[in-house]
Amino acid sequence: MEKKKPILVEKNGKKWTYKLPAEEFLSSPEESAAAQEKHEQEKLPVLTALKKSKKGFPNKKNKKSFQLKPLLMAVISAVIIGSILGFTLIRMFVQVDTPPSANGSIPTIGGMNDDGSSMAISTEAYQIEPLQSYIIQAGIFSEEANAVEWQEKYSDLEIETVIWQREDQYFLLAGVAPTKDLGQSIAASISEQNNVDLYVKEWSTTKGEVELTKEEAQWIDSFHTFWQSELTNQLNATEPITSDKIQPLIESVPKETNAINKLVETLNETSGEPSSEQLLKLMHEYEILQK
Numbered sequence: 001m002e003k004k005k006p007i008l009v010e011k012n013g014k015k016w017t018y019k020l021p022a023e024e025f026l027s028s029p030e031e032s033a034a035a036q037e038k039h040e041q042e043k044l045p046v047l048t049a050l051k052k053s054k055k056g057f058p059n060k061k062n063k064k065s066f067q068l069k070p071l072l073m074a075v076i077s078a079v080i081i082g083s084i085l086g087f088t089l090i091r092m093f094v095q096v097d098t099p100p101s102a103n104g105s106i107p108t109i110g111g112m113n114d115d116g117s118s119m120a121i122s123t124e125a126y127q128i129e130p131l132q133s134y135i136i137q138a139g140i141f142s143e144e145a146n147a148v149e150w151q152e153k154y155s156d157l158e159i160e161t162v163i164w165q166r167e168d169q170y171f172l173l174a175g176v177a178p179t180k181d182l183g184q185s186i187a188a189s190i191s192e193q194n195n196v197d198l199y200v201k202e203w204s205t206t207k208g209e210v211e212l213t214k215e216e217a218q219w220i221d222s223f224h225t226f227w228q229s230e231l232t233n234q235l236n237a238t239e240p241i242t243s244d245k246i247q248p249l250i251e252s253v254p255k256e257t258n259a260i261n262k263l264v265e266t267l268n269e270t271s272g273e274p275s276s277e278q279l280l281k282l283m284h285e286y287e288i289l290q291k
């Protein structure tokens with residue numbers, strides 16, 4: 001009997017020799033020689049071993065891949081979170097630094113330059129002169145609700161009145177006059193027609209300062225002159241001030257204005273009303289301008 005030659009196996013670039021189990025050969029010299037010659041002529045077989053991992057343990061390549069996955073996921077998560085936070089912070093800073101728009105809660109006074117850029121308008125505190133006259137008083141109340149109630153009663157008699165608040169009192173006024181005598185004459189005429197009690201007394205707007213532009217201050221001076229002139233020249237309290245006297249004042253209103261808007265509106269709205277009532281409403285609005 002003769003043992004078979006070992007088989008050469010290639011594994012990971014290395015060659016390994018495996019012994020095969022022994023076999024029985026023919027014992028005759030001829031058969032042995034023939035078998036020996038046959039084995040010598042045949043090439044030594046080379047087998048490539050399959051790469052297997054030990055049971056229960058991953059090979060090195062899979063182990064490295066397994067370790068890289070958590071790291072890769074952490075990097076991707078960090079990039080995504082950083083991008084979201086960065087975008088949020090940018091939006092926050094943009095909103096904080098953005099100036100109020102035209103629909104915002106902080107209006108600005110200003111015009112536009114020829115190139116389309118905004119033009120700042122500066123204001124200063126101006127001391128405006130008071131308006132003085134005699135007023136026709138229909139009542140005086142400590143509660144505004146009572147003043148409103150009596151104003152409605154006078155309105156039913158077609159007598160226009162203005163509620164003028166001074167400190168904690170509410171005065172119900174029905175007109176103005178340049179002199180006490182003319183005021184009493186107007187009050188008597190109204191009382192006889194409507195059976196009401198009216199009183200005449202001296203009245204003046206309060207002194208105060210107002211933030212105005214240079215153009216607004218000039219217009220206020222013009223308004224003051226206009227009002228005192230129309231009061232002094234008042235001949236008939238029931239006649240309105242003519243439009244040719246009001247129109248020039250309206251046309252001279254500054255293009256960019258804010259503080260005098262309400263006074264200008266009253267000047268337009270009362271056009272055509274009896275001069276005594278119109279001058280009273282303008283006088284009232286003139287005082288409110290200072291508050």
